[in-house]
Amino acid sequence: MVWRFLVCACLASAAHAPAAEATDLERGRKLVAASCFLCHGMHGESASELSPRLAGQNAVYLAKQLANFKSGERKSSAMRPMVAALSADDMRAVALYFSRQRAEPHLPADAQFAARGRVIYEEGGQAPEVAACMGCHGERAEGSATLPRLAAQYPAYLVSQLKNFGGRERTNDNAVMQSIAIRMTAGEIEAVAAYLGSLD
Numbered sequence: 001m002v003w004r005f006l007v008c009a010c011l012a013s014a015a016h017a018p019a020a021e022a023t024d025l026e027r028g029r030k031l032v033a034a035s036c037f038l039c040h041g042m043h044g045e046s047a048s049e050l051s052p053r054l055a056g057q058n059a060v061y062l063a064k065q066l067a068n069f070k071s072g073e074r075k076s077s078a079m080r081p082m083v084a085a086l087s088a089d090d091m092r093a094v095a096l097y098f099s100r101q102r103a104e105p106h107l108p109a110d111a112q113f114a115a116r117g118r119v120i121y122e123e124g125g126q127a128p129e130v131a132a133c134m135g136c137h138g139e140r141a142e143g144s145a146t147l148p149r150l151a152a153q154y155p156a157y158l159v160s161q162l163k164n165f166g167g168r169e170r171t172n173d174n175a176v177m178q179s180i181a182i183r184m185t186a187g188e189i190e191a192v193a194a195y196l197g198s199l200d
Helices: 002-040 059-071 079-083 088-099 111-123 155-166 177-181 186-197
Strands: none
Touching (some): 059 079, 155 177, 155 186
């Protein structure tokens, strides 16, 4: 009898999970349609290369960034008012919605330059402190719950963020990135960004 009860409970839980996720996805879609799409597009493709592509971004990481914008831990005069009214559940729904979209890679204008970026990504930069990026961000730059997916991101946005880390203007997620970015040359930053943008 107990066994049957447990089986039924597990089946009910399994059926509930997809339904709850579908509800969150729809909630996220509506929130994106209300305002986020203006800069980031309905499918996270972004209207400008200076705004990050959010398609395919890790949901937990993205929800944290939204919370950091709201608290001021991550500075942005554009983002803070956009997230001011969002609840934690709203942020999770938006993040889940964008995580399910697909970002297409960019063909690099200079394949040799992107290849140089691949070497830096996989082996590290000229300075000993510039460790191989893939040690944290993954072989294909897929990231994790605590680290961003960098694959298929706009190179211009990646350049801006690396410079912000190097200049200590990025005030969250900075324990490791500041010490690395400040030692990267401008050429290394641009090459790595070109390579990452070409990944899918």
